[in-house]
Amino acid sequence: MDKRCIYYETCPILTGKAGVDEATLNNYKKIYCEAGRDMWGLCRRFQVREIVGRCPVEVLPDAPEDALEIIEKYDL
Ligand code: SF4
Incomplete structure (x- = not known):
């Protein structure tokens, strides 16, 4: 099974649109985006x-808020 998140190709964190610095980005990739379903499933963006x-x-x-709090905060 692919270890990469299903949003890997389009996620603004990875395409540079979010303006995350390289060290932080590499950390996110290692912890979430390239770490298999169990880990990218913990990503708030996912x-x-x-x-x-x-x-x-x-x-x-x-993000410290949980997904439902984010949805409420941004009125999604
Ligand atoms: S794990 Fe999160 S940050 Fe990484 S590609 Fe998926 S949605 Fe984006």
Whole structure:
């Protein structure tokens, strides 16, 4: 099974649109994006996209709020 997140090709965190610095980005990749389903399933961006089909660019994989709080906060 592919270890990469199903949103790997389009996620703004990885395409550079979110303006995350390289060290942080590499960390996210290692911890979430390239670490298999069990790990990318913990990413807040993934969780929000799974529920509402989109996620604001400023939400980071390790956002402290849970997915439902993010959805409420951004009125998604
Ligand atoms: S940041 Fe989250 S949603 Fe984006 S590719 Fe990585 S694991 Fe997937």
